[in-house]
Structure formats: C-alpha cells, structure tokens
Amino acid sequence: MKRIAFLIIVFLCTFAQGAGADNTTSVFQPVDPSNYPDNMSMVVSLVRGGEALTTAELGVFIGGECRAAATSKGGLYYLLISGQGSGQPMEIRAAINGNIQVVSNNLTYTSDGNIGTPWAPYVIRIIDLNLDGKTDISDMIILVNAIMAGSKDLKYDINNDQNVDVADIAALVEVMALN
Numbered sequence: 001m002k003r004i005a006f007l008i009i010v011f012l013c014t015f016a017q018g019a020g021a022d023n024t025t026s027v028f029q030p031v032d033p034s035n036y037p038d039n040m041s042m043v044v045s046l047v048r049g050g051e052a053l054t055t056a057e058l059g060v061f062i063g064g065e066c067r068a069a070a071t072s073k074g075g076l077y078y079l080l081i082s083g084q085g086s087g088q089p090m091e092i093r094a095a096i097n098g099n100i101q102v103v104s105n106n107l108t109y110t111s112d113g114n115i116g117t118p119w120a121p122y123v124i125r126i127i128d129l130n131l132d133g134k135t136d137i138s139d140m141i142i143l144v145n146a147i148m149a150g151s152k153d154l155k156y157d158i159n160n161d162q163n164v165d166v167a168d169i170a171a172l173v174e175v176m177a178l179n
C-alpha cells in the first residue's frame with residue numbers, strides 16, 4: 001500500500017512538473033533526472049504569515065547540486081528529487097521576489113522515499129515579517145518590537161507554539177542561521 005501511495009505521488013509530481021513553458025522554473029536549474037537511478041518525492045506547502053505562499057520557486061540541493069525544482073501548482077510544490085541511494089542531507093532553497101534563501105536543511109534523501117502528500121503536504125514556514133523576500137535582521141527588529149509591545153499576533157509565533165514570546169526570538173535566530 002505504501003508503495004502504491006509512493007507511485008501515485010511520483011505520478012503527481014511528474015504530472016505537475018510536466019513539459020510546458022509555464023511549468024518550468026527560472027531560478028533553479030535541476031539536473032537531468034536520467035543521470036540518477038532513484039527518485040524521492042516531496043509535496044510542500046509554503047506558508048508565510050499564516051497564508052500559503054504560491055509565488056515562490058523551490059529547489060532541492062544535494063552536495064550543492066540542484067536535484068529538483070518546482071513552482072507552485074494548485075498551491076503546492078511537487079518535487080521529484082533525483083538521487084542515488086539514501087542518507088544524503090538535503091538543502092531546500094526558496095526563491096522569493098528574486099531573493100534566494102535556505103528554508104530547510106534538516107531532511108535526508110531516501111531512495112523511493114516520500115515526504116508530504118497532496119492531502120497532507122510538508123509545511124515549510126517562511127519567516128518574513130516585512131515581506132521583502134528575505135529573512136534577516138530587519139525581521140528580527142520587527143519581532144523584538146512586537147514582543148516588547150506585548151503583541152499576541154500569531155504572525156510573530158515563529159516556533160509555532162501558539163505563544164508570542166522570547167522563544168520566538170531564538171527560533172528566528174535559528175532560521176537566520178540557515179543562510
């Protein structure tokens with residue numbers, strides 16, 4: 001059953017990434033998949049400020065090489081990642097408004113593996129409080145000011161624990177440290 005689910009998702013990823021100019025990515029240029037024997041699928045939802053971010057481009061990198069790239073289809077990013085074997089760390093980069101940043105570096109490649117499905121996508125939260133396409137010190141200043149002002153607005157809940165407090169500063173430091 002798991003295998004069938006994997007094949008369905010691979011099909012969806014292939015379909016979503018299919019030919020046609022409007023489906024191609026412009027920032028990230030993935031390798032030719034025929035150079036690699038294995039596949040892994042990922043279905044990602046990007047969330048920024050509590051809303052789906054559908055205008056980005058996502059790239060999956062292993063050893064500095066782009067192994068998959070996608071624009072959003074129906075609000076989700078379908079990635080079919082080329083690889084060989086399992087165990088390599090993956091870095092996911094997002095291009096937002098012309099800026100490229102690392103948004104995840106804690107996932108591992110698994111041959112025939114799958115992370116996220118169309119019905120339960122893997123959620124990556126983009127922390128960008130001033131919506132300038134970057135996660136940097138400007139966002140930290142906004143966050144610190146919001147916490148000092150006692151804001152309870154969950155757009156400042158960086159660590160997603162439903163509270164706005166100093167723990168969110170530490171969480172933002174971790175996000176900033178990715179880049």
Ligand SMILES: [Ca+2]
Nearest residue numbers: 128130132134
């Ligand atoms: Ca920002």
Ligand SMILES: [Ca+2]
Nearest residue numbers: 157159161163
């Ligand atoms: Ca929090």
